[in-house]
Amino acid sequence: MRAIVPFAAERPKTRLADVLTASERRSFADAMLSDVLDALRAADFSPHLLATERQDRDVAQTVDDRPLTEAVNDALREHGASDDEPVAVVMADLALATPAALSRLTAGGDVVIAPGRGGGTNALVVRHPEFRVDYHGASYLDHLRAARDVGASVREVDSWRLATDVDEPEDLVEVLLHGEGASRDWLVDAGFELDTSDGRVGLTRSE
Numbered sequence: 001m002r003a004i005v006p007f008a009a010e011r012p013k014t015r016l017a018d019v020l021t022a023s024e025r026r027s028f029a030d031a032m033l034s035d036v037l038d039a040l041r042a043a044d045f046s047p048h049l050l051a052t053e054r055q056d057r058d059v060a061q062t063v064d065d066r067p068l069t070e071a072v073n074d075a076l077r078e079h080g081a082s083d084d085e086p087v088a089v090v091m092a093d094l095a096l097a098t099p100a101a102l103s104r105l106t107a108g109g110d111v112v113i114a115p116g117r118g119g120g121t122n123a124l125v126v127r128h129p130e131f132r133v134d135y136h137g138a139s140y141l142d143h144l145r146a147a148r149d150v151g152a153s154v155r156e157v158d159s160w161r162l163a164t165d166v167d168e169p170e171d172l173v174e175v176l177l178h179g180e181g182a183s184r185d186w187l188v189d190a191g192f193e194l195d196t197s198d199g200r201v202g203l204t205r206s207e
């Protein structure tokens with residue numbers, strides 16, 4: 001199954017600005033993208049990058065610098081999502097995604113939704129030609145509504161790994177705890193460590 005992977009290349013992960021510089025955020029976002037592409041390929045998806053600028057990677061890609069929703073909807077239109085040719089949309093910041101978790105997206109449903117923590121939509125499979133995305137805000141709720149409006153059935157994938165998109169500094173703790181790939185390695189190389197001194201596990205960084 002084709003999997004569109006949207007990727008904001010120039011100023012990614014601004015919500016991590018308190019703990020990472022702009023160039024570190026670009027480099028870390030790139031490591032997360034590697035993990036997502038690897039996991040998708042291992043789960044037999046064909047990834048297709050939808051990036052705001054061309055990426056020096058061996059992957060099919062479309063460059064589109066418009067906002068996320070417009071770019072994804074155009075890609076859905078172009079690829080013509082249908083029952084015969086479903087199209088997945090998988091975010092590039094799912095650093096904990098495993099092939100097993102991603103494979104759960106492929107079971108039936110006109111629209112399959114893996115919600116993100118905090119109201120977002122981390123992964124979708126679209127089999128209905130009229131379904132369109134509307135990201136940001138509580139996009140999970142907006143996508144349920146959008147599916148209902150076009151008469152599409154919805155199946156939800158309840159997956160902690162797919163629900164954990166890496167947006168805020170506290171999400172880096174989850175990557176250190178549970179990551180298995182380039183994103184975790186990047187954090188370790190950058191000097192991040194778990195802080196288990198008090199209450200909920202936190203994050204420290206060595207100089």
Ligand SMILES: Nc1nc2c(ncn2[C@@H]2O[C@H](COP(=O)(O)OP(=O)(O)OP(=O)(O)O)[C@@H](O)[C@H]2O)c(=O)[nH]1
Nearest residue numbers: 006007008012013014015050052067068091092093
């Ligand atoms: N193609 C494209 N992808 C985008 C765009 N904005 C975000 N994305 C991607 O969509 C996914 C989810 O986006 P966010 O969690 O908002 O990521 P972000 O924009 O890098 O992070 P913040 O600046 O902290 O909001 C990630 O895979 C981003 O790379 C965009 O305008 N165009």
Ligand SMILES: C[C@H](OP(=O)(O)O)C(=O)O
Nearest residue numbers: 120121122135136139167
């Ligand atoms: C793109 C957006 O991501 P979030 O801001 O929730 O990480 C969403 O899922 O609607």
